Structure formats: C-alpha cells, structure tokens
Amino acid sequence: MRQDVSHVDFSKRPFKVTAEGKDYFAKTVIVSTGAFANWIGLPSEKALQGYGVSACATCDGFFFKGKEVVVVGGGDSALEEANFLTKFATKVTLIHRRDALRASKIMQDRATGNPKIRFVWNSVVTEIKDPAQKKVLSVALKDVKTGQVSEMKTDGVFVAIGHTPNSELFKSQLDLDVKGYIKVGEGSTATNVPGVFACGDVQDHKYRQAVTAAGTGCMAALDAEKFLEAEHS
C-alpha cells in the first residue's frame, strides 16, 4: 500500500502513524523516507537531469570519461565529487558563489593540488544549454560581484550543494543531527525511541547509495524483529 504519512506519534506505544486521514498503530516502526538532492532551481537544470545534469558523481561519473564537466558547490561534498570526477573527466571546473571554499583544509589541499581541477570564484550558474537538444553543451555563468555574464562550454554539470533528508515529519519525535538526518546508534538502526528504527538515506549523510540503503533496510528489519522477540520472551 502506498500512502503519504502526514503525522506520527512516537511518544507512546503502540506508535501511531497517520496516512491520508487514517491512523495506523504499530509495535515498531521503520523510517525509510530518504533524502533529496538540493538543486540550483533552474528550469534548464530540471529538463537536463539524466541528460548530463546530475547530483551524484558516484552514480554518473563514469559516463563522462574523456569529457569536461563542471561541479557547482564549495563544501566538502563538492570537492569530494570534483576529486572523484577527475578519475574520468579530462577537466573538472568547480564553480563557487564565494571567493573561498567552505570545505575542510584536507579536502581543499587535495582539490587545489589536483592538476585536473580548476576553480571559478564568485560565480553562479544561471542557465544550462541546451534542453532542446537534450544534451549539456554549456553553462551561463554570472559573476556575483560584477554582474558580468559569460558562457563556458562543458559536457556535464554536477550539482553538489547538499542533500536534505525527508525528516521534517520526525522533528519533534526523534533525535536528528544538525543537518536533519535521523541519529541512529553505531552499527545499528535504532533511534533514540526504543522500537523506532531508521534506515537508508534519511539516516545516512555519507554514502547515500542504493546498495547501502538496501543494506541498512535489512539491518532495520533484523533490528525490529529482535526488538519484538526480546519483548515477547
């Protein structure tokens, strides 16, 4: 059954989950609501997703072997994506809206020392061409200090401006980290509420891969089963 959950009450057991106006009660709950990539918000970016615009270098980097790509962002994940992409691309241009990176020193050193990576500072992408051809040809860049607009040829655009976990629903119910990911115990899927487990991208700011999500999904099922068994023994 596929329904949108609008409210949960984990304050007492059985836990209450409200979906499309109906209340469901359960002894345990596994939360697996995922996370979404943050996008710049351009219509051309949306139109070209899957046609050269991506938010996941691990997933799509291979398709840019021998090509030139741009990475948008300036944090640790942007530099990680840029470094990873140099395994495939001939040139990686990192476009950052500020004149300094937010990333950690070690990541900055690695990126600045990589001869395949170059930086464009104080700039934002205002358009990606060409949705009509269903192919990335170039990006329009705007210098945020001077307002000057320029065009840069590229074969691909990787947007690396963070992810947002779908955890809004659980804000006052479960412990979340500063970025909103659900906190779980080390090597476990247990949340701070006994009987509530979390798996997949909603609790994973690091790997965010299908296989790791499926792995933690299996862990959550086993954790929930053990939890119920312990209660009834």
Ligand SMILES: Cc1cc2nc3c(=O)[nH]c(=O)nc-3n(C[C@H](O)[C@H](O)[C@H](O)COP(=O)(O)OP(=O)(O)OC[C@H]3O[C@@H](n4cnc5c(N)ncnc54)[C@H](O)[C@@H]3O)c2cc1C
């Ligand atoms: C474009 C793209 C390409 C990718 N390519 C790869 C790849 O090649 N290889 C790889 O390993 N990984 C890839 N990933 C990452 C992979 O898809 C994720 O890591 C994985 O899907 C996470 O699984 P999940 O179950 O945690 O979350 P999701 O797959 O996001 O599933 C969460 C589900 O919860 C539902 N949901 C959310 N809120 C509610 C609510 N309130 N009520 C009811 N349901 C709700 C959503 O509708 C969704 O169905 C890619 C991701 C994207 C976006």
